[in-house]
Amino acid sequence: MAQADKRGLASAGALRQAFWIDFDEARAHVNTLVGLAGEDPDDRPTCVVLVGQSGMGKTSILKEVGRRIELAYPEPADWGDARYIPMLRAVVPSHPTSLRINLALLWKQGWPLTRRTHQIADLKVAELLGEQATRLVAVDNVHAVLTASGRARRDALDSFRFLMSEGNVHMVVAGLDIAADIFSDDVELAYRSIILRLTPWAPGEPSQQLIRVLARGIGLSEPDRFAEPEMAEFIWRTSHGVTGNFKRLLHWSQRVARDTHGREHVEFSDVYEAARLFPCYIDR
């Protein structure tokens, strides 16, 4: 059991390492965001819209940015009693409105919610941003705002604008491709924003390299076998070039081989069988 845990940790570490080594585009985006955190907002903070398909690694990029910002900007020695959060990361809650987004941010900032919190939620978030020396606010799954009604959407965008202006802090919102147009209704936010896209993996050498690294990280036997052209092409076609799908397919191939056929060695038939488990609407 302990060995399995250790192996799991090792594989997770290997995956993370492989991801950042091999994915130049993600690394460039991370550098952009870390550089943004180092810039003075100067009364006109920037809003970065990070978009890409589900599973392309937007959340991982945000986590990596948070880790690197913490390393780049350590807590000062004479810091007061406020918690030091150089990067604040939250996920857009269900039924996203201005209040609920602010409550989610407050929760992450460590402010207990009471019945009276809603009266001052936006002001309190802005106040804590200053006290906790936050340089970058990241809001994930921002495409959920688009599913809200027109009024709620407007409300959510207002909260973003207030946060950036009153908190005087840069912001990054991450979501699906459709979130690229999230600021189309708000000229002020649109003029402050830049868009970073995560494009799917191209067929050929980059995908083969990714498959090899993932297979090695998951712990499949003979990992180079999965990067051979025939199998790599099938995996790429089934995964649609999405990082998360590559990983899912390899993981479930291993499960099929182990659970269904009782062996550790993963064969092409197992990959094919695992691909059938995926919903067909992904193909559309």
Added chain:
Amino acid sequence: MRREEWKRDPAPLAYRVLPQPEEFFDSWLDRLVSRHGTTRGGLFEFLGLEPGLARLDLGGGQEVTGRADAGATIERLAWAVQCEVSVVQATLVPASGECLLPPRARHYGCPQCWLEFHLAGKPMVILREWTLRQSWLCRKHQALLVDLRDVPRRADGMSDLASLRRLAAVAVRALELLGFAEPRLLANRLAALKLLGQSAAERPPPGLDAYMREFSANRLHVVPARTLLLAHAHCHDRDLPRRFAATFAVPGCPGAELPRMPLPKSAMSRAMLAVELRRVHRHRLRRRYRRLEAAAQRLSAFSYLARVGCEGPDWRQRALHALGAESRQRRSRAEALASLRLARDFAIQAELRRRPRWDSEPFDPACWGFALPTARALELAVAKLEAKGERSPAVPNHQNSP
């Protein structure tokens, strides 16, 4: 996202409010709650703890609460303010629950300490020792612990410093007239160290067990003037607290029938009690003056007779009668003081006269046994009375003397 979803992912608190050295757990938790504008229940809910735990008295640790999850609660709170668990554990008092004041009565403290905290820019906290039922004295300032809720607050929520200074002066003055029994003060200190888990001695000194039986679980907290009563219980004359205990059926040792609820404030307010205690002090002072005056009379007679060299069987009676008549006419403390000064001078003269000039001269033990200690005692008495006379107005004397 619903609150249940948030609960699964608690975050450290926005402000790292750390416990001060020797601060009690409740005091720290109150500051933490106040800093975050919430309640104890709200804070515990935010940290993913059972809200019911907020109603428990966690200051005594797991042994007192009897809850297995009390330790986990302490660990969670330490995580919430991002400090070591040992820092929070140091705020607990490892004594049994009976030795601690009830949670609602943990507001006694030293105003002078609070003044110092304020001047040093530190928060005004309740120290661990102040929450013990036997605590009544600030050892640092030799001041009586007072109800710190009496300190008025300004509009910004801060304590009014002028009131705090006044209260500090009162707390020091309250103990000035008392004559404390040193063994009991020592026992009080040792018992506090033992209850706070700081006792280094393996064998308890004699008398400590008896002291702890009498005071550790005392029930004097039912009255607002508990510290004043405890202070008198540590004096040579312990009649007042004994009478109080008898009147209100508050036994000195635990286990007997006890009042469950605090008495209403109208039963005996602190002001009323202070007046009563002051009256007892005056009575005690008057008694002491009378004794000293009698000594002065004897000494005066002795000195007078020694000076004039009278001899005869009734010289002592005659001299005492004459001085007694003179003494009865003195009606104030100032006059008594003047009498004492006179007696002191006589005693010094008598001592000087009777002191042998040469080693070969015969030694008269009767003179030394009487004049020298009396002169010293009178010197001290005069110095003490003069010092007290400067601080407090003259008290009418001899008005109620029998």
